[in-house]
Amino acid sequence: MGAMAKFKNKHHRDIWSYLQEKVKTELPSVGDMGVITTKSEGRPEYVEIPEYPELFDASPKGMKRYNRDQWFAEIRASPTIEEKYWEIAKQKYYGHYTFQLKPDFEPYGALEYMQGITRTHLIIEERLPEVYDGLDAEAANLVERISDRFQDALIFQLTNHKENKSHNAVETSRAKAQVVLQSLVEVLIAELCSEFPHLQSASVDILPRVGATWVAGGLGPHRSLRRLREKVWKKSEEEINEPYEGNASAQVRTELPLPEVVPRDDPLVLEGPVPQPLFHPRALKLKGELLHPINTPGIWPSDPCPFGLVAFLPQDFLVREHICSFGDHYDDQEALHQRGIIAGFAWTFSQAIFQGFDPYNDITYPLVSHVVLSDGRNFSFYVYQLNTIKFHDEYAMKNPQRNLCWATTQQPLFDAVEGGQLHGFNKTVLFNLLKLLIRSPKERVGVNLQPYLGAEKVAANLSDDRYRNCIEEQYKHLSSNRPRHFDRPEIYPWEKIYKVDHNTRPVEPKIRWLRKLPSQHFVCYVTYDVM
Amino acid sequence: MSTRWYPIFRRGNPQLRIFLPNFFMKLVKPENPQPKNVVTFIVSTEMTKYDVRNYLEKIYKVPVVNVATHNRLGATKMCDKGYVVKDEDYKIAYVTLPKDLEFQFPNLFPKDAEEQQDKDLEELQSLQEQQKKEMEKHWDRQGTPTWFGI
Structure with missing residues (x-):
């Protein structure tokens, strides 16, 4: 899968249609699951020394680590320096602590x-x-x-x-x-x-x-x-x-x-x-x-x-x-x-x-x-x-x-x-x-x-003009470390005391409209389309 | 320096001659791990870095390299009646000593002493239970001395 295809699949403005599509394409078929079929797909049916897959740690901590390692592999697979940077930098809209x-x-x-x-x-x-x-x-x-x-x-x-x-x-x-x-x-x-x-x-x-x-x-x-x-x-x-x-x-x-x-x-x-x-x-x-x-x-x-x-x-x-x-x-x-x-x-x-x-x-x-x-x-x-x-x-x-x-x-x-x-x-x-x-x-x-x-x-050297421009723009903008266009949403001191620390106002909505993160205002803030 | 109200002068002795300043420094155990040469104090909110430095250098003759102070908000909590109450604000001072000095906060509650306390408590409880059983024997003659029995 090239860089371009990844870009197209990942960021749809309409999240509902995106999800529907994802379910259709990514849901494993019965054959994929390997439960019913014994098809060995080109490999010999019997070997002297059996090869076992790595043990999978299915505990919550192990799952977290597995997902993390998947992400590391994703960064490693990115073909350019700027894309690797963007893969890390895009995790936090307002920057890492x-x-x-x-x-x-x-x-x-x-x-x-x-x-x-x-x-x-x-x-x-x-x-x-x-x-x-x-x-x-x-x-x-x-x-x-x-x-x-x-x-x-x-x-x-x-x-x-x-x-x-x-x-x-x-x-x-x-x-x-x-x-x-x-x-x-x-x-x-x-x-x-x-x-x-x-x-x-x-x-x-x-x-x-x-x-x-x-x-x-x-x-x-x-x-x-x-x-x-x-x-x-x-x-x-x-x-x-x-x-x-x-x-x-x-x-x-x-x-x-x-x-x-x-x-x-x-x-x-x-x-x-x-x-x-x-x-x-x-x-x-x-x-x-x-x-x-x-x-x-x-x-x-x-x-x-x-x-x-x-x-x-x-x-x-x-x-x-x-x-x-x-x-x-x-x-x-x-x-x-x-x-x-x-x-x-x-x-x-x-x-x-x-x-x-x-x-x-x-x-x-x-x-x-x-x-x-x-x-x-x-x-x-x-x-x-x-x-x-x-x-x-x-x-x-x-x-x-x-x-x-x-x-x-x-x-x-x-x-x-x-x-x-x-x-x-x-x-x-x-x-x-x-x-x-x-x-x-x-x-x-x-x-x-x-x-x-x-x-x-x-x-x-990326071939797609639009994608290349977006990546370069992001890379240069973020490495300049200027503040973001949207200010960081503020929690007022009285809110911190009466709503966050002690739930004294249970009837009120928990988040004011203006306090929402940009990701909540827009479907995908990390899109190349919006920029 | 003091904002205390001293008693009005009365004739005769003894007079109140104790000097009670507003400044205090309380040595506390740091919440976060610190370098070996850093000592943590809770101080009066009116004290500045220079006050802290002078306090240690002039009175206790402790060499000070650096003082960092922060004003901290007192903790809030819900009281039984359902409203929020807040503790007093306080100032915290991190004092850096020369790097060849080390400070370790003393173990105020050593394990041996605690174990001894637990043991004593257990003994007391068992004695109390014993006494209770003795009392239960004479449940039908409450308040009467034992020699009244047959």
């Missing part, structure tokens, strides 16, 4: 928590992982050659940069980092692209919008939900949507993926200790909001360079005058590691989404990307290897795979700039930076990079 990690705030002492919700094993070392040692000789040569040009660019930006006059220390810090990082990327790419073909064909984004939404399981439900569930439905597992959205200062993307740091069956991947998050994100001052899922590594799906090489991110959440500052107790190094994990995971995750995977259908090969956190003077480097993206519900415990993050401690690039001179220039920082940039992506031999995508791959 999510806890957003924002770029300008990093909670206090939450390193273990961040590791838990991204299922990451963190390795803190003074240097980059061992695989990068092969690049040492080449990088050392380049440092000697580029160092002067690099320092000139740095001095020019630091002395000629017009200071931001605003009183906002966060904005000032961000602007300074932006200027320095942008010029560094320009200089390095210009110097290196003649020697390294992967940089020649690379794309550079300035201030891209990066976002990822994933589902973290294994956390207990919050008090408010728990109370609701006690009335409505008892559910033991709880999953929480965790989106991250932020702007990188600059990022470099390539056509091919970076080679893996360690293979997927390495003991580090299967046994690396990961702390289990035991509390709700609300306990870390994160707010719950209704948001549509955002998955973007800074590009639209049809971009020719979908794989990340290096992302440069500002670290303005460390500024002391920040509104969310925790004072002198705040551990800067820990906060940097938290951000390194989240930024690395989110960027690599959204790259995986653009290869046709989703939070419910795990990736089949590891993806790697590099993250650099900097305020223009201090630099810290992160290598992130994404091994799994599936840890919703029970998979939080079942899934043996862990993601890996190699982190270096923060190092200053220079001590000070005085009189047009750079004092205390630290060559190891430039050395590490070059090693990340010249690590060349390679073609994965014998690996299907997009096993869950159909022939079309992106919605732009």
Whole structure:
């Protein structure tokens, strides 16, 4: 059944005729049920080793899980990235209830928590992982050659940069980092692209919008939900949507993926200790909001360079005058590691989404990307290897795979700039930076990079004009995360007390007309016809 | 700080010299699991974050990293006469301590003590039943002492 046929069958404006048709076509015949007939349909009547179908759990919980797995299979079968997105996003008209990690705030002492919700094993070392040692000789040569040009660019930006006059220390810090990082990327790419073909064909984004939404399981439900569930439905597992959205200062993307740091069956991947998050994100001052899922590594799906090489991110959440500052107790190094994990995971995750995977259908090969956190003077480097993206519900415990993050401690690039001179220039920082940039992506031999995508791959290749336009419009509208046209229906406080909590007005209708959901006003709000 | 009405001054001693402030902080068990370094209080609705911080730092010498406060609506319930009544509103304060400190809410009702209480209660009930049986023997001579019998 093609995409078009699915579209036609699913959404009829007249629901009654739709149901009648459905009953006619989908009601199993006597032959289908296999009760009366013994017809074996081409299979041999007798085999040595009998094949039994999988045991079916018919309990209410098992049925729920079965339906859920059916839905996951449906997402996997969708042929394009946009359709997969739409399959998830259309479930909630006003968006999913999510806890957003924002770029300008990093909670206090939450390193273990961040590791838990991204299922990451963190390795803190003074240097980059061992695989990068092969690049040492080449990088050392380049440092000697580029160092002067690099320092000139740095001095020019630091002395000629017009200071931001605003009183906002966060904005000032961000602007300074932006200027320095942008010029560094320009200089390095210009110097290196003649020697390294992967940089020649690379794309550079300035201030891209990066976002990822994933589902973290294994956390207990919050008090408010728990109370609701006690009335409505008892559910033991709880999953929480965790989106991250932020702007990188600059990022470099390539056509091919970076080679893996360690293979997927390495003991580090299967046994690396990961702390289990035991509390709700609300306990870390994160707010719950209704948001549509955002998955973007800074590009639209049809971009020719979908794989990340290096992302440069500002670290303005460390500024002391920040509104969310925790004072002198705040551990800067820990906060940097938290951000390194989240930024690395989110960027690599959204790259995986653009290869046709989703939070419910795990990736089949590891993806790697590099993250650099900097305020223009201090630099810290992160290598992130994404091994799994599936840890919703029970998979939080079942899934043996862990993601890996190699982190270096923060190092200053220079001590000070005085009189047009750079004092205390630290060559190891430039050395590490070059090693990340010249690590060349390679073609994965014998690996299907997009096993869950159909022939079309992106919605732009869909043949039916009307369907394609609708899908693209929906995808772009929802990923912009603007509010819906219809406001969310409101329950007044007196209604909450006298009608919802205590049934003191049994004669009145339970729902006012204007409080109805759009789905109740219109037969199918999720139709392509209405839009 | 106090809004209490103190008694009018009378001659002679003793005078009422107790300082009763409006501010209070009640340590409570959190409803949701919290990080190890977070302590939950119910505080006076008039107290601000700065008040909570100063209260702990200046009086109890407890280092405080962060204070988050929320005003919560008191619970509503139906009373016997059929109308809805509401509890007082309250403010809840989540105090974050430095991450190397840990706080665990004490077990106020340990299992051993509860078991002992149950055991005592059972013993009492059995004694009461025994006495009742004794009384039932003399059902026809209520109020008369036993030595009156034959």
